[in-house]
Amino acid sequence: MKKIIILLICIFGFYQYSNAQGYKNPVISGFHPDxxxxxxxxxxYLVTSSFEYFPGVPVFHSKDLINWTKIGHCLTRPSQxxxxxxxxxxxxxxxxxxYHEGHFYMVTTNVSGGGNFYVSTDNPAxxxxxxxxxxxxxxxxxxxFEDAKCxxxxxxxxxTISEIxxxxxxxxTESRIVWNGTGGRYPESPHIYKKDGWYYLLISEGGxxxxxxxxxxxxxxxxxPYESNPSNPIFTHINEIxxxxxxxxxxxxxxxxAHDGSWWIVFLGFRPQSLLHHVLxxxxxxxxxxxxxxxxxxxxxxxxxxxxMNVATLPLKPVKQQDLSTDFDEAKLGVDWNYLRNPFMTNxxxxxxxxxxxxxxxxxxxxxxxxxxxxxRRQEHVDFSTVTVLSLNDAMQGDEAGMTIYYSPxxxxxxxxxKSKKGKCKLVVHYRMGALNHIAYEMEIPEDKIYLKVKGxxxxxxxxxxxxxxxxxxxxxxxxxxxSSETNGGFTGVYIGLYATSQNKKTKAYADFDKxxxxxxxxx
Numbered sequence: 292m293k294k295i296i297i298l299l300i301c302i303f304g305f306y307q308y309s310n311a312q313g314y315k316n317p318v319i320s321g322f323h324p325d326x327x328x329x330x331x332x333x334x335x336y337l338v339t340s341s342f343e344y345f346p347g348v349p350v351f352h353s354k355d356l357i358n359w360t361k362i363g364h365c366l367t368r369p370s371q372x373x374x375x376x377x378x379x380x381x382x383x384x385x386x387x388x389x390y391h392e393g394h395f396y397m398v399t400t401n402v403s404g405g406g407n408f409y410v411s412t413d414n415p416a417x418x419x420x421x422x423x424x425x426x427x428x429x430x431x432x433x434x435x436f437e438d439a440k441c442x443x444x445x446x447x448x449x450x451t452i453s454e455i456x457x458x459x460x461x462x463x464t465e466s467r468i469v470w471n472g473t474g475g476r477y478p479e480s481p482h483i484y485k486k487d488g489w490y491y492l493l494i495s496e497g498g499x500x501x502x503x504x505x506x507x508x509x510x511x512x513x514x515x516p517y518e519s520n521p522s523n524p525i526f527t528h529i530n531e532i533x534x535x536x537x538x539x540x541x542x543x544x545x546x547x548x549a550h551d552g553s554w555w556i557v558f559l560g561f562r563p564q565s566l567l568h569h570v571l572x573x574x575x576x577x578x579x580x581x582x583x584x585x586x587x588x589x590x591x592x593x594x595x596x597x598x599x600m601n602v603a604t605l606p607l608k609p610v611k612q613q614d615l616s617t618d619f620d621e622a623k624l625g626v627d628w629n630y631l632r633n634p635f636m637t638n639x640x641x642x643x644x645x646x647x648x649x650x651x652x653x654x655x656x657x658x659x660x661x662x663x664x665x666x667x668r669r670q671e672h673v674d675f676s677t678v679t680v681l682s683l684n685d686a687m688q689g690d691e692a693g694m695t696i697y698y699s700p701x702x703x704x705x706x707x708x709x710k711s712k713k714g715k716c717k718l719v720v721h722y723r724m725g726a727l728n729h730i731a732y733e734m735e736i737p738e739d740k741i742y743l744k745v746k747g748x749x750x751x752x753x754x755x756x757x758x759x760x761x762x763x764x765x766x767x768x769x770x771x772x773x774x775s776s777e778t779n780g781g782f783t784g785v786y787i788g789l790y791a792t793s794q795n796k797k798t799k800a801y802a803d804f805d806k807x808x809x810x811x812x813x814x815x
Contacts, residue, residue: 313601314357314577316538317560321671322572322784323349324499325385325480325543326557327433328356329395333550336388336415337557338365338397339575342783343382344629347372348397350388350415354608356547356555356577361613361626362416365397371410371422374632376660377403379699380781382632385480385543387433388415391441396457398443400430407432407445409460423460427453435483435513442513446479450494452514469515472496473506473523480543483513487585492517495542499559499573499782502529503542507587526558526578526590533595537562540573541596546580546588549605554580556590561776564673564749568775570698571670572784579603615809619648624666629786632662638791639666644803652690652793652800658700658723667697667788674812675747677787680760680805682740686710689794691719692802694743696752697786698774701725705790706743706754706766710800711735720754720766724773731767745787747771748812 319326323339330336335356341347347366351359366372366383374382386399397419398409407429408422425432429447434457436442441457444450449468456463472478475496484491489509497504504527508517527533528541544558559573578591579602591602617625619641640649648666655663683692693707704722711717716739720732736758744755744763753768772778774785787809791802 312604312607313599314604314607316576316596316598316600317562317574318357318557318577319351319359319575320571321574321669322786323575323669324559324573324782325431326559326575327385327387327482327545328547328557329388329390330547330550331390335547336390336395337575338386338388340385340399340782341366341383341629342380343374343377343403343632344783344786345372345374345631345633346629347374347383348386348399349626352416353610355605356549356557357604358608358610360610363626365410365412365415365419367418369633371419372633373401373404374662375404377632378660379701380783385431387431387482387545389434389436391434391436391457396434398432398434400432400445402430407443409434425455425460426462427451427466431480433482437485437513442483444481444483446481446494450478450481450492467514469510470494470508470517470519473519475502475504475506475524478506482545484546486582489585490517491588493544493546495544496524497527497529497542499542500540503527503540504529505542505544505558505590509587520587522587524594525588526556526594526596528560528595532593536595537598538576538596539563541576551605553603553605554582554588556580560596562673565771565775568772568777570771570774570776570785571673572776573782615811616807618646618806619804620646624648627668628666629668630662631665631667634662634666635664638664647803647805648789648807650692650789650791650802650804652686652692652791652798652802654793654796654798656792657695657697657703657705657790660700663790663792665695665697665788665790667695667786668809670696670747670785670787672811673747673749676744676808676810676812677746678742678744678806678808679789680740680742681708682803682805683708683710683716684739684801684803686716686739686800687793687795687798688712688714690791690798690800691793692791692800693719693789694745695786695788695790696745696747696774697788698783699779699781702774702779704752704754704769704774706745706756707790708736708739708741708802718756718766722769722773725779731769746812
């Protein structure tokens, strides 16, 4: 009997250990806001906002809700995503992903034109359909399927619901406002779930800054009336208990019931890094949910979340880390790379010089609300370094190419090569801060090929160059503050980009980038 008890204790101990691995937040770092998640069996799929970047709405896959792999984008064609001249932090707002009868649906808003629409597919890593538009205003739309019916929910003057024909997007009922939240500003990001005979309506309030919070209401009818949870808000970091938490601005969440029956929520937040400034954008976080029968949900015990989550998880399924660097040997750029607005693809080539990305200079600059010759990837770590090898060819006076640390047309830092009036090549460090354009450093260099390096930490971006790729020379450092959301407003995060621009409309200049190395200095 004693041996049996010991054996049971060992088994129970192993079970506890194998289901209490814990994890670190965020689960998807860098500019990946407004997460939404769905499940098919033991597979999980997640989408986030993309704003003015193309392709739009990245798609992630996971087996455990913690380890995620980016597998593609929902909006990969100009016919799906028109971003001509769209303003910074406009374009594609909060998406929702849902699965119903063998099909995935992603519904979102293009605030720069078209309004609310959805696309569908049977393969989330592949191509998605052409858009189906819905004539219901507001933003942050979601779909709720029940039996043979599909409901469309968005927020405008209030949380609004109508029934639609999912094949055509046509409204089958008039739109009805069913809840206005608890009185916080910007009631938004509605999602509906049904549990124990109740319809639960989860929203965010307070705006996607430090006052962000999540509230919830429920009803026996999908059209209401909805009863507000007496314990609202159910999740926020605005209170004293979280005033020193390294995660702030938490909100905009989506519940998911895992294949083992447990409940979780994905949501956005940001990590201030220098005098309460943040540059990584709003990221994707995860928390457990306790949801008893006929009870209101409780998020992580007390409605807050931490970086280090010492909680029971699904059995962890680590994934192979996607390569953060590239030699540009692939047939096309990987899923981490994006363009600004709809790109002119004739300005980009991976075939004209083997092992190089060729960018053809255009007269559109990084200061324009347009599509410059630019391709970039998100900054996903506070501490990082990145190196590229650049050669500038067939350049005239005013032609330039280099690497940019980019937030918006009004906020970006560059290190680049530029042809001078005398036909010589200059190495320049430049910053744009609102109306201030300033050259922080410039020097002539003996050749048109150079190694450019940028290092980031919690307070500064530092710029370096090398002529041989071995010895790097420090040039300047600039505070991160001027690329932050706190300084500039907006909803995006910093990109590390490669670009080529010209002051000559008939330029033939082009830049070859032989590699791009991105290395986190340490795990955040």
